[in-house]
Amino acid sequence: xxxxxxxxxxxxxxxxxxxxxxxxxxxxxxxxxxxxxxxxxxxxxxxxxxxxxxxxxxxxxxxxxxxxxxxxxxxxxxxxxxxxxxxxxxxxxxxxxxxxxxxxxxxxxxxxxxxxxxxxxxxxxxxxxxxxxxxxxxxxxxxxxxxxxxxxxxxxxxxxxxxxxxxxxxxxxxxxxxxxxxxxxxxxxxxxxxxxxxxxxxxxxxxxxxxxxxxxxxxxxxxxxxxxxxxxxxxxxxxxxxxxxxxxxxxxxxxxxxxxxxxxxxxxxxxxxxxxxxxxxxxxxxxxxxxxxxxxxxxxxxxxxxxxxxxxxxxxxxxxxxxxxxxxxxxxxxxxxxxxxxxxxxxxxxxxxxxxxxxxxxxxxxxxxxxxxxxxxxxxxxxxxxxxxxxxxxxxxxxxxxxxxxxxxxxxxxxxxxxxxxxxxxxxxxxxxxxxxxxxxxxxxxxxxxxxxxxxxxxxxxxxxxxxxxxxxxxxxxxxxxxxxxxxxxxxxxxxxxxxxxxxxxxxxxxxxxxxxxx
Amino acid sequence: xxxxxxxxxxxxxxxxxxxxxxxxxxxxxxxxxxxxxxxxxxxxxxxxxxxxxxxxxxxxxxxxxxxxxxxxxxxxxxxxxxxxxxxxxxxxxxxxxxxxxxxxxxxxxxxxxxxxxxxxxxxxxxxxxxxxxxxxxxxxxxxxxxxxxxxxxxxxxxxxxxxxxxxxxxxxxxxxxxxxxxxxxxxxxxxxxxxxxxxxxxxxxxxxxxxxxxxxxxxxxxxxxxxxxxxxxxxxxxxxxxxxxxxxxxxxxxxxxxxxxxxxxxxxxxxxxxxxxxxxxxxxxxxxxxxxxxxxxxxxxxxxxxxxxxxxxxxxxxxxxxx
Numbered sequence: 061x062x063x064x065x066x067x068x069x070x071x072x073x074x075x076x077x078x079x080x081x082x083x084x085x086x087x088x089x090x091x092x093x094x095x096x097x098x099x100x101x102x103x104x105x106x107x108x109x110x111x112x113x114x115x116x117x118x119x120x121x122x123x124x125x126x127x128x129x130x131x132x133x134x135x136x137x138x139x140x141x142x143x144x145x146x147x148x149x150x151x152x153x154x155x156x157x158x159x160x161x162x163x164x165x166x167x168x169x170x171x172x173x174x175x176x177x178x179x180x181x182x183x184x185x186x187x188x189x190x191x192x193x194x195x196x197x198x199x200x201x202x203x204x205x206x207x208x209x210x211x212x213x214x215x216x217x218x219x220x221x222x223x224x225x226x227x228x229x230x231x232x233x234x235x236x237x238x239x240x241x242x243x244x245x246x247x248x249x250x251x252x253x254x255x256x257x258x259x260x261x262x263x264x265x266x267x268x269x270x271x272x273x274x275x276x277x278x279x280x281x282x283x284x285x286x287x288x289x290x291x292x293x294x295x296x297x298x299x300x301x302x303x304x305x306x307x308x309x310x311x312x313x314x315x316x317x318x319x320x321x322x323x324x325x326x327x328x329x330x331x332x333x334x335x336x337x338x339x340x341x342x343x344x345x346x347x348x349x350x351x352x353x354x355x356x357x358x359x360x361x362x363x364x365x366x367x368x369x370x371x372x373x374x375x376x377x378x379x380x381x382x383x384x385x386x387x388x389x390x391x392x393x394x395x396x397x398x399x400x401x402x403x404x405x406x407x408x409x410x411x412x413x414x415x416x417x418x419x420x421x422x423x424x425x426x427x428x429x430x431x432x433x434x435x436x437x438x439x440x441x442x443x444x445x446x447x448x449x450x451x452x453x454x455x456x457x458x459x460x461x462x463x464x465x466x467x468x469x470x471x472x473x474x475x476x477x478x479x480x481x482x483x484x485x486x487x488x489x490x491x492x493x494x495x496x497x498x499x500x501x502x503x504x505x506x507x508x509x510x511x512x513x514x515x516x517x518x519x520x521x522x523x524x525x526x527x528x529x530x531x532x533x534x535x536x537x538x539x540x541x542x543x544x545x546x547x548x549x550x551x552x553x554x555x556x557x558x559x560x561x562x563x564x565x566x567x568x569x570x571x572x573x574x575x576x577x578x579x
Numbered sequence: 580x581x582x583x584x585x586x587x588x589x590x591x592x593x594x595x596x597x598x599x600x601x602x603x604x605x606x607x608x609x610x611x612x613x614x615x616x617x618x619x620x621x622x623x624x625x626x627x628x629x630x631x632x633x634x635x636x637x638x639x640x641x642x643x644x645x646x647x648x649x650x651x652x653x654x655x656x657x658x659x660x661x662x663x664x665x666x667x668x669x670x671x672x673x674x675x676x677x678x679x680x681x682x683x684x685x686x687x688x689x690x691x692x693x694x695x696x697x698x699x700x701x702x703x704x705x706x707x708x709x710x711x712x713x714x715x716x717x718x719x720x721x722x723x724x725x726x727x728x729x730x731x732x733x734x735x736x737x738x739x740x741x742x743x744x745x746x747x748x749x750x751x752x753x754x755x756x757x758x759x760x761x762x763x764x765x766x767x768x769x770x771x772x773x774x775x776x777x778x779x780x781x782x783x784x785x786x787x788x789x790x791x792x793x794x795x796x797x798x799x800x801x802x803x804x805x806x807x808x809x810x811x812x813x814x815x816x817x818x819x820x821x822x823x824x825x826x827x828x829x830x831x832x833x834x835x836x837x838x839x840x841x842x843x844x845x846x847x848x849x850x851x852x853x854x855x856x857x858x859x860x861x862x863x864x865x866x867x868x869x870x871x872x873x874x875x876x877x878x879x880x881x882x883x884x885x886x887x888x889x890x891x892x893x894x895x896x897x898x899x900x901x902x
Contacts (some may be wrong), residue, residue, distance in 0.1 A: 095844070103713060220716065235706075236683075399682045400710040409631070409704040409844075416842030418632075424833030425839055431829060467844055468776055474837055475780065478830035482822075485829075486791065489822045515794040518739055519787040525731040526783030529775060533724035538776045545780070 065569060068562040075554075076449055079456025089459040091213070092230075093466035093536045096414050098407030099230035100238065103400045106223050109397035111194040112142035112182060119167055119180070120145045121301065124274070126161045134158070135176075137274070143182035145169075150176050164386035195223055202227060204390035205241055222401065235404050238385070243397050246289045246387035248306035248326070250336070250370070253347035253359050257283060257294030264295040275300050281349065281356025282374055288553045294354050298349045300517045303339040305392075308332025310368075314381040324372045324380035326388060333368040352384075363389030403518045417470035424474045425451075429482055436488055438578030442563045443484040448556040450480050453551040454544065463547070466540030476548030481524070486512045488579055501577045505564045513557060520549050586820045593812040594869030601754055601866060608761025618760060621769035624649040624718045626711035628685040631704040632660050640697055643667050646696030653830035659704075660843040666704060673711050681710055700817045721775040728752065730781055732786045740793050743874035744867075749788045751859075751867035755785045759851055759856040766850070773848040781855030784830075788823065788863040793871070795819050808875045812868045827860040 082091045094101055113369065119139050136147020150158050158178075162171070169180035182190075184545045195218065203216045215228035232238050254276055272278060275299055283294040306450040309329050315325040328336055340348070340362050347359045350372055357374045376384065429447070432440035444567060454476060458465065471558060491508035524546060531542035590805055612618050622629055632643075644656045652671050671685045686706050693701060707818040709717075729752050737745035768774065795815035803811050834856065838849035 105712070166666075197621050220720075230694040282663045309639070312717075399708075401713040402683060402706070402708040404703070404706040406702060406704045408633070408702070413842050413844055416840055420839070420841035420845075423836035427832055427836065435825070467842075468773060470847065471837055471841070471845060471848060474833050475830075478833055480824070481829045482787070482826040485822050485825045489825075491819070511798070515791055518790045518794060519734075521735060522786045522790055523783040525735060526728045526779055526786075529724045529728035529731065530779045533779070534772065534776060535721050540771055541776055 062569065065288075065562065065565050069566070072449070072559055072562060075533060077452045078451055082456040086455070086459075090455065091412070091462065092410075093406050093464045093469070093537055093540050094228055094230055094410075095467045096410045096417075096465065097230045097232075098405050098410040099228065100232050100235045101401070101403040102229075102239065102242070102403075103402075104225050104227070105221075105241075106195045106225060106394075107396045107398060108191040108194045109142040110221050112187065113139070114394075116143060116145055116182065117192060118522075119169065122165050123147070123161070123167070126165050127158070130157065130161055132158055132161060142249055144185055145180050147178045147291045148176070150178060150290060152176065153304055155283070175400055179468045194394045195225065198397065199225055201391050201393050202242055205387060206478070207388060209238065209241065214399070225397075225401065226517050231405045233407070235402075237379075239399065241383055241387060243399070244384075244387050245393045245396055246306065246384075246390070247353055247370075247392040248309065248388060249351040250304045250339075251298040251300075251302050251304035251349045251351055252339075252343055253349045254297045254299060255302055255361070256296035256298075257281060258296075259294065261295050264297055267297065272297070274510050277348070277350060279354060279356050281351075281359065283552060296359060298351070298356070302351070303348075304328065304332050304336050306388060307392070308335065310390075312385045314378070314385045315371065317371065321373070322376040322378045323374075323453055324374065324376070324381050324384045324388065326370050328368045328370070335508040336370075337365055337367045340364070342482075354422035373491070413467045417467055421470055421473050421521065428477055430482070436579055438465050438567075439491075439564075441561055443481065445563060446484065446560040447477060449559055450476060450548070450551050450555040453555070454548050457547045457551065458544065461543075461545045461547070464540050465544075466537040467517055468541035469544040471497045471539045472544030475545060476552060476559045479520075479549060480556060482519075483512075483516050483552060486515060487556065487560065491577065492579060493575065495579075501558060502568050503569065504577070505561075509557065509564075516556060520553055523549055581819050582824055584703055586817045588817060588820075589813060590864055591809045591872065592866065594865060594872070595864035597861075601758070601862070604761065605754065605757045608757060608764065611761065612764050614817035615764065618764055619767075619769045620718070620725040621771040621774075622670065622673075622707060622709050622714070623772045624714050624721070628689070628709075629705075629707045630669045630686055630689045630799060631666055631706070632669070632690075633664060633695060633704045634699045634701045635665070635700040636654050637662075638667065640667060642696075642698065643669070643693070646698060646801040647689060647692050650685070650692050652685070656770065661759060662696075673714070682710055717772065721772075725756065725775070725779060725782065728782050729756075732782065736786070736790070736793070740797060741875075744793050744871050745775050746874055747867040747870035748786055748793070750787045750870050751789055751862040752782050752863050754866050755781055755855055755858045758862075759854045762854045763847075763851060768847050768850060771847055772852050773845065777848045777851035777855065780852065781859060784855065785859035785862060788827075788859055789867040791822065792816055792819055792863055792868060796868075796871070808872050812872050816868055823860060827856055831856050862870050 066213055078500045103336075116139050124137050132154045133151060134147050137145060139145045139149050163391065167180060167394070168183055168186045170183055172181070174178045197218060206214045206216055206227065206229065209229070209232075211229045211232055213230055216224065217226050218227040227242060240492055255267055256264060258267065260279075265272060268276075277300050277305075279296050279298055280293050281296050283292045293354050308331055310327045310329045312324055312326040315323050317323040344362050344364065346362055348362050349356045349358070349359045350370070355371050372384070420567060424455065425447075428445050429440075432443045434440070436443065451473065454473065457463075487508050490512050491504050494504035494507045495501070527542050527549065530545070531539055591657065640656055640658055642799065645656070647654055647669065650671070653670075655670040659668040671689070673704050677710050684707055690703065729749055730900055732752070733745040733749045736748050759778060759781060763770070763774065792812075792815050797816055799811045799815050800820075802815065806814075822867060834849055834852045838853060843847055
């Protein structure tokens with residue numbers, strides 16, 4: 061055996077060994093996709109307009125406050141679209157003062173003036189930045205929540221469009237609970253109650269002669285059901301600006317209220333505790349609304365100064381209280397979410413798919429190999445070895461790259477077998493032709509491999525181009541297919557050209573001048 | 580052993596017949612699709628809801644349909660997979676609601692209706708809900724990906740071979756995609772993500788086949804300088820005939836194994852591949868080669884002239900590589 065050939069065989073043994081090492085044990089090393097393992101795939105949109113509106117309302121509030129303290133009387137400040145507010149009726153005499161106030165509070169808005177009216181539009185680069193930050197914050201919050209759910213190998217990532225987020229939860233069976241936990245905004249606000257509760261929204265508005273002051277809002281809320289009656293909805297008029305929000309939370313955990321019903325206790329950080337202490341001190345004997353996602357859960361009377369501890373009560377079940385604690389701990393979402401796509405695969409269907417896929421792939425493999433052995437005799441065995449090594453390499457590279465095996469990915473295995481056969485057939489047919497043209501065995505093998513090499517490269521590059529676009533196009537299962545196909549194509553070039561040739565050379569090197577090939 | 584012993588069929592003689600036959604099938608397919616209101620799209624592209632429920636005992640589809648009478652919308656209800664699985668697929672069209680919290684409303688309504696109908700107990704095997712936004716996105720992405728992949732491959736062929744060959748390969752590949760779509764529509768498959776993935780694979784496969792023959796044509800052009808292009812191409816097709824039949828045959832049979840045993844989820848995928856493999860093999864022999872000849876002949880008189888006028892640099896490069 062020549063030195064050259066020995067090196068080739070050693071390389072092959074090393075590649076096979078490394079591949080087997082990479083995917084052993086397969087149950088741990090080969091990651092299964094959602095379609096094989098069961099689980100849920102969710103695509104949601106972050107309503108980034110929400111965050112813009114919050115910013116615009118806060119800016120309008122700051123301006124309103126500044127104008128009030130400087131006694132600049134304007135006709136009114138109204139928030140229009142999420143990124144725009146208008147100031148109407150700025151008195152001509154105070155125009156310069158008004159402009160100075162704007163400079164002082166440093167707004168990130170483009171200003172346009174028509175007569176006594178000003179329109180403020182959020183600067184485009186700020187809009188882009190805010191939207192991006194909002195999606196990132198939402199992503200981080202969702203990640204924390206998903207991690208607390210205790211799902212193994214979850215995926216939380218930005219999706220194709222700028223404002224979309226993809227979440228994949230393998231093995232989750234209670235999809236609705238998972239969705240609720242991900243989606244709940246979990247914005248906790250503590251607000252002072254001005255009046256209420258009222259039986260319906262109309263009567264709440266009537267209390268202000270249908271003209272609710274701009275610094276107040278009407279919120280729906282739970283009426284106290286300690287008496288045991290069915291829960292009813294009432295309406296509260298509360299201050300628009302919250303005394304304390306969920307941003308100042310230190311912790312939240314499920315607990316029990318005085319009637320032993322599930323509740324959620326929370327504690328505030330130092331800053332929050334200071335705000336809360338001052339606020340409660342100043343408002344003893346008034347009601348404090350505990351508002352979660354725009355709904356008043358309870359409105360207890362402030363009896364004394366409260367610092368760091370609070371409790372949310374409502375008609376919670378044990379699990380709801382636990383989940384609420386979870387979402388409060390993970391922080392509020394900066395904007396609401398809407399679901400765009402949801403795909404759930406039950407674990408039994410996943411298991412069935414694995415079985416069916418493995419049967420189909422093995423069936424295909426056995427058939428193809430039998431055919432090769434019958435048709436190409438000893439050379440068929442050669443193809444058998446190179447295709448088997450190809451599959452071993454494919455598994456090894458997938459494990460090494462952390463690629464996910466999906467059901468279409470199994471189809472990718474079958475196509476890889478097909479490509480392997482094709483390359484071998486191309487080579488064998490060419491060798492046969494060269495033999496028929498009168499070349500001896502050694503020359504025919506050399507010519508066969510040399511002539512077909514560029515054909516194999518061309519066909520594989522063309523298929524790789526298709527696989528690349530497939531990867532671009534697809535999510536989840538189809539990406540798995542594109543990955544399998546790509547890795548299979550790459551390893552096939554190695555096995556069809558290098559492995560198969562080394563085997564022929566090994567066979568030829570045993571004899572001085574072999575007269576015939578078994579092909 | 581050999582399937583063909585020195586084959587010498589005159590494939591090229593049939594090129595006009597083949598082009599006519601293919602055009603006929605493609606046109607018939609397009610007419611058929613237009614008559615049915617376009618290619619039937621699955622929920623991946625239109626948006627909608629699919630619920631697959633597996634019952635503990637056999638349940639007639641009509642009983643399920645009756646149970647779902649109260650759920651609004653035009654429903655498709657059919658048995659899913661093997662009859663022994665007792666599984667039923669329920670498909671609902673796109674929600675009237677644009678998007679939002681009510682995305683899962685239809686799926687819930689289906690489950691509630693099944694629960695309330697006194698049917699045997701069931702488990703939900705799978706549930707897919709696609710909102711219209713995602714559907715539109717996927718539709719566009721699918722079309723772009725297919726076209727971009729064809730263009731990308733064509734550019735590669737134009738660089739490695741000749742522009743006329745690239746056009747031949749594009750036409751052959753488009754032909755395969757159209758023929759496959761025709762068969763899909765005819766056999767009542769809705770276009771899904773998996774089927775688009777199969778179509779993209781077909782573009783790769785079809786070109787793969789074409790390249791093998793083109794490679795051989797390029798090689799023959801050097802040894803058969805005096806022969807007309809028809810003869811050069813025909814020889815190449817015959818020389819690679821054994822390989823074409825064996826590869827197509829073995830790939831077809833392994834995909835057939837996928838079609839038969841691969842389970843319900845991959846049925847559409849495997850079917851698309853089966854049609855595509857047959858069409859891809861046929862189009863390589865009859866369409867790609869024929870177009871390359873027609874375009875090649877309009878550029879020069881014979882093979883030698885075509886090479887001289889076409890891409891002498893590339894031929895030289897190829898020669899250098901092989902020596």
